[in-house]
Amino acid sequence: MNADRDTQRCSKLIWGAGPWPRQFGCQNRGSVTEDGKSWCKRHSPSRVKARRDALHARWRAASEAREATWQRGEALTAATAECIEALRQIARGQGEPVEVARAALARLDASERKEGTP
Numbered sequence: 001m002n003a004d005r006d007t008q009r010c011s012k013l014i015w016g017a018g019p020w021p022r023q024f025g026c027q028n029r030g031s032v033t034e035d036g037k038s039w040c041k042r043h044s045p046s047r048v049k050a051r052r053d054a055l056h057a058r059w060r061a062a063s064e065a066r067e068a069t070w071q072r073g074e075a076l077t078a079a080t081a082e083c084i085e086a087l088r089q090i091a092r093g094q095g096e097p098v099e100v101a102r103a104a105l106a107r108l109d110a111s112e113r114k115e116g117t118p
């Protein structure tokens, strides 16, 4: 084996796909030097970290989007219940319809303000 050629190979060890556990050195040429070792562009520690960070950022954004969707659904359910209750009061002739509607809207506005603050 040529030592110079090996030092220019990527330092990444890769598990083989066969039935027995076996590691191989990455066959790509090392074009980046980091931590005193030679790496291909795919396996350089800084690029691996950048890809991992980007993946985690996408997972975090997707998780936050699901949480926001869930919270909007909860808020919509609560608002619907509030409106139905106001309509029932109006249908039963309880209170002045305009005042019942205003009171329901005020409670909705208050709950939206409460949810908006951490």
Ligand SMILES: [Zn+2]
Residues within 6 Å of the ligand: 010, 011, 012, 026, 027, 028, 039, 040, 041, 042, 043
């Ligand atoms: Zn490599």
